[in-house]
Amino acid sequence: MKELNPLLHSQLRLAVMSILMNVEEADFVYLKEKTESTAGNLSVQLDKLSSAGYIVVDKGFVGKKTRTVCRVTEQGRDAFEEYVEALKSYLNI
Amino acid sequence: MKELNPLLHSQLRLAVMSILMNVEEADFVYLKEKTESTAGNLSVQLDKLSSAGYIVVDKGFVGKKTRTVCRVTEQGRDAFEEYVEALKSYLNI
DNA sequence: GTCATATGGTTTATAAAATAAACCAATTTA
DNA sequence: TAAATTGGTTTATTTTATAAACCATATGAC
Numbered sequence: 001m002k003e004l005n006p007l008l009h010s011q012l013r014l015a016v017m018s019i020l021m022n023v024e025e026a027d028f029v030y031l032k033e034k035t036e037s038t039a040g041n042l043s044v045q046l047d048k049l050s051s052a053g054y055i056v057v058d059k060g061f062v063g064k065k066t067r068t069v070c071r072v073t074e075q076g077r078d079a080f081e082e083y084v085e086a087l088k089s090y091l092n093i
Numbered sequence: 094m095k096e097l098n099p100l101l102h103s104q105l106r107l108a109v110m111s112i113l114m115n116v117e118e119a120d121f122v123y124l125k126e127k128t129e130s131t132a133g134n135l136s137v138q139l140d141k142l143s144s145a146g147y148i149v150v151d152k153g154f155v156g157k158k159t160r161t162v163c164r165v166t167e168q169g170r171d172a173f174e175e176y177v178e179a180l181k182s183y184l185n186i
Numbered sequence: 187g188t189c190a191t192a193t194g195g196t197t198t199a200t201a202a203a204a205t206a207a208a209c210c211a212a213t214t215t216a
Numbered sequence: 217t218a219a220a221t222t223g224g225t226t227t228a229t230t231t232t233a234t235a236a237a238c239c240a241t242a243t244g245a246c
Contacts, residue, residue, distance in 0.1 A: 001111075001128060004104045010233075011097045018094075018183040028194070035094060041234050043196055059195095064242070066194055084184045090111040091177045093186070103204075121223070134205050136225060152224095157213070159223060192243075203232070214221070 002086040005079060007052050012037055013045045017080050020072040028068040054079055095179040100145050105130050106138045110173050113165040121161040147172055
């Protein structure tokens, strides 16, 4: 049986990647709301995705407020798609 | 976003369930080979699935040798299908 | 102005999970 | 009959996920 990329096989990280696959970019606050996660947990999981090169995290400012924006990378896209294919073999779809 | 049943969102347990969804029954040795897991890990995960009522584990004999046979329950089937539906919403499929 | 609260996070501690290692009983094989 | 194999279980270890505590800046109430 195919391996399920453990970095993607995690509810929160998968949710983040799933969102990012469908939008140009998403910021921390949006991801937090959409995924209904705590800030701490989200921060940690974004770091992991970022360290793996699956997303880029851009810390900038809007006026005086910080704004952390995330985008999926090509590598992340590939990994996600591979993960989906692997999963399909488990789900009979 | 939908919750992903944590009992099923685990590679090994999902693999076991996936196999059991497609066969009448499967024994410990077969599951171990198919999933390429260690006996200890498999034993633990089968217990969890069994405690949740997702599978039944039947410990019997074939001649003098023990034989542990597993089957998915109706409850397990339902949970699996719900999990698949939830996952789909993450995968864009 | 300054005190309290909110916003947008990060870091660290804790809880839970997965996994492997050690073990056990029975059986086979040499 | 001693050693190895089979079919597991139990327990210890490692990894992971999650939450709690914290920090800096900003904003609003008085």
